[in-house]
């Protein structure tokens with residue numbers, strides 16, 4: 001009789017990582033993702049001036065992070081009117097398409113997948129950023145409090161108070177939709193793998209959607225069907241360009257960022273989630289309504305959890321959540337079925353090799369908020385990988 005020997009147990013961390021749902025593959029539209037850790041969209045305000053053109057420096061930054069299951073690019077304005085912050089990249093000029101090609105090529109060479117986030121800021125802008133110094137546009141003429149990030153006459157960064165935006169005329173709406181059509185086409189020419197419609201964080205599409213910023217009495221205001229009209233028209237035109245399996249949408253229910261509010265968020269976001277479900281998109285992406293509690297390490301607010309459950313019920317497809325996650329909460333939430341994918345923002349910003357670090361449960365670099373926006377390589381491409389190594393070199397004469 002032979003005595004069975006016990007199999008040698010793998011080290012605890014490796015065994016756990018092997019079992020973890022975060023590291024299980026998943027299908028996202030037409031793509032097969034290797035794991036569930038996504039790089040969230042992050043504005044870094046480092047586009048070349050003049051012209052808001054992506055550069056080889058930007059390509060380096062994204063390529064360093066190509067081990068993400070999917071990279072979602074920083075928010076990218078679909079038109080000059082859609083810009084709301086200094087030095088953000090666009091996707092409306094030939095130079096910008098060429099600049100973005102450097103980025104998509106570098107990410108693909110590094111084995112990654114990248115979607116472009118299509119953006120129009122609406123009222124979160126300033127005449128100094130608008131073509132011919134015109135007023136920013138919005139569903140209704142309601143001024144946000146706070147300040148816009150602009151450049152002064154010397155090209156230096158400055159903060160200036162927001163102004164009251166101009167309410168869009170109904171005749172202009174088809175032209176707004178076409179800004180997204182062009183952006184979607186340009187993103188395809190630039191070599192992206194798909195696009196995410198930015199319907200979150202108090203920008204134009206969210207301003208239409210939520211009742212606090214939409215006082216219109218025409219076909220784009222009032223009922224939830226009307227308030228959701230622009231978002232859905234944009235999703236349809238973008239879907240027509242890309243096919244539904246390469247389009248995602250980002251929403252931020254219950255968020256008050258950029259002074260957003262809604263009289264009945266459950267009705268508004270429940271309706272939108274149900275409508276978006278019909279399009280069979282690649283994914284729906286939510287800014288986690290429980291982010292504040294998660295950051296404090298306290299239990300999520302019951303209303304936030306109910307909102308996620310409601311959207312999960314109405315939206316029958318891949319759901320991505322971003323906001324306040326660490327390794328353990330990400331794993332727990334995906335395991336509990338609250339989400340299928342987790343996007344990381346600040347942790348990916350500071351850790352180019354984030355999936356590997358999470359897999360090994362290694363310590364993470366801390367992010368430096370002073371280098372979030374503007375500047376060059378510092379705080380951008382110099383965050384070290386595991387064991388203090390500099391990330392893969394991506395030196396290119398063009399950005400020296």
Ligand SMILES: Cc1cc2nc3c(=O)[nH]c(=O)nc-3n(C[C@H](O)[C@H](O)[C@H](O)COP(=O)(O)O)c2cc1C
Pocket residue numbers: 040041042043044073074075117198200201250287322323324325343344345346347372
């Ligand atoms: C520097 C910075 C820039 C951001 N830029 C964008 C953006 O361009 N588009 C967007 O939808 N969200 C943006 N966000 C929000 C992030 O995508 C994410 O939802 C947020 O950081 C919460 O996730 P985290 O806790 O993992 O950082 C930004 C956040 C930060 C910190």
